[in-house]
Structures are given as structure tokens and as C-alpha cells.
Amino acid sequence: MEFEHVSVLLKPSVNWLVTDPDGIYVDCTLGGAGHSAEIVSRLSENGRLIGIDQDDDALAAARERLQDARCRVDIVKSNFRQLKDVLQQLELHAVTGILFDLGVSSYQxxxxxxxxxxxxxxxxxxxMDQGALLTADTIVNTYSExxxxxxxxxxxxxxxxxxIAQFIVTERKKKPLHTTGELVDVIKKAIPKGARKDGPHPAKRTFxxxxxxVNDELNILDPVIEDAVDALKPGGRIGIxxxxxxxxxxxxxxxxxxxRGCICPPHMPCVCGRKPVVKKPGSLAPEDAEVEGNPRARSARLRFAEKL
Structure with missing residues (x-):
């Protein structure tokens, strides 16, 4: 199967990110290189792109898609939680822009x-990393109720x-649950029929x-955003x-x-010494036309900031 994925908020995110054709940009969620292809199309021979992903299929697709880029391209297999280490290994001390696309790819x-x-x-x-040990199978069949x-x-x-947890544990006592279909059937049994009539697919939230x-997606966000902003040069931009x-x-x-700067009470002299690191952040949602063409864009939002 070919790695196909329609990149969400493609032009708005790259329009925000790329301010210098000679700059260094990091795509922390390379995927099939949708955003990266747009980034490199705007860079000169002196520009540079670093693409990070942990999915072998995505990395292979990205290498092929970016092979004719005129700027330098470094593709690295890693989790973006290792952003600081990746940049250190490449001997990069400050970059111009960093992008994260936190969605699951259409290919996946x-x-x-x-x-x-x-x-x-x-x-x-x-x-997302096929070499990782923890799978949904392990969670469904071994976690306590x-x-x-x-x-x-x-x-x-x-x-x-x-x-849902109660029904999963009851079913797995009869036999382990190993497929998505088996799990969906259990979830449908667990959610009362009346509650399944409206709203999204009954299994959406559990999946x-x-x-x-499995991928520890939320715990890594706070520290990696801090690392990313720290890696930006003054005037550098982040988009998520x-x-x-x-x-x-x-x-x-x-x-x-x-x-945010000082967090001391307003009537007191500042003792915290905090200074703002970025300008006031902004956000952007997809336009109606994009959502019509790609329903998976419906819930997307671009959040962005510029380093002071």
C-alpha cells in the first residue's frame, strides 16, 4: 500500500513557519513528508530540513518524496521527544522553525x-514505532479493569x-481479544443501544x-514544546x-x-524573575473548503508562536 496522506492546514502552517529561505527547519512528525515537501519547496540551496519520525513506512515514503529537494535534508528515525538529542547529534544549536502535526496519518x-x-x-x-514493545493487545488483555x-x-x-472496561475483562476471560473487530464488538455490547444512535462511532473514544x-502521546507534549522553543533562534517560529x-x-x-512574564501578585514587587519566551500565541482552524475536501481536518487546529 502506498503511503498516502492529505496534510491538514498545509499552506497556513508552512506560510507561518517559513520566514527565511536559507533557514533551518525541523518537521518533528515527518509522516509521508506532506508538510516537509511544501517547506523544502520554499528553501534555497543554503536551507536545511530535518525530518523526524518513528514509523518505518513513513520514513521510506518521505525519503522518496524528498530525494530531489535542492536544500539539505536530514531524515532521522526517532520519537520527537528526543528532539534535543537529535539536534545535538546534528550539531545544531538554533533553528529557524519547528513544526508538529499531532494527527495519525491517513496511511496508518x-x-x-x-x-x-x-x-x-x-x-x-x-x-507508531513498529519496534516498540507496548501494543493495544497487551493493554486490552493485561491491564486491570x-x-x-x-x-x-x-x-x-x-x-x-x-x-466498557468491565465488558472487556469479562470477554477476555473467555478468550483473549486480539483483533480490532473483536474489541469493537465488545464496545458495542457495553454501550447501551440508545447511546449508540447519535454521535461518533461507539469505538472512537476507546480506540x-x-x-x-500505546504511544505515550500526551505525557511527552509539555516537555517537548519547551525543548522546541528553547531550540529556536530569536524570531524563530513554532507551529503545532x-x-x-x-x-x-x-x-x-x-x-x-x-x-507569560511575571507571575507574582500584581501589588507585589517581582521576585520570580520570569520573562516571556514567546510572543502572544495565535491559533487557526481549517477553512470550510478544506474540511469539505478532507473530513479528517474538521477537528484540527494550528497553534503557533514566535520566539522573542
């Missing part, structure tokens, strides 16, 4: 054997989390929760595309925190 969703989608029959995998309920509620914001747990409320809240709060 539409490849059944990756196990990301509740719409396709496949193994309960969900690893309490732990399952907690993560489905915390990462999926699923109101039926306790009931989101499992994917976040989010797709669901949990990650968007973390990104929004972190950028706001970095834009």
Missing part, C-alpha cells in the same frame, strides 16, 4: 495491519469507560485512548497542529505559559 488509519482503525479488521497493535476504565476515561473522555496510551481536545489543551496552556 487505512492500513488494517497497523490496528489503528475501528473501521478495519486488523491486529490490536496501534504502535480499574486501569482500563481509568485510561478510557482519561484519554478517551468516554462516559461509558467503566462499563483514541488506547492509541494515546492538534486534532483532539486533550492535546490541544496541553499545547494551548504550554504556549500561554511560555508567553
Amino acid at each position: 488509519l487505512d492500513t488494517p495491519e497497523r490496528g489503528f482503525s475501528y473501521m478495519h479488521e486488523g491486529p490490536l497493535d496501534m504502535r 480499574e486501569a482500563l476504565a481509568a485510561l478510557i476515561w482519561r484519554y478517551g473522555e468516554e462516559r461509558w469507560a467503566k462499563r 483514541q485512548a488506547l492509541r494515546i496510551e 497542529i492538534t486534532f483532539q481536545s486533550l492535546e490541544d489543551r496541553i499545547v494551548k496552556q504550554k504556549l500561554a505559559q511560555l508567553a
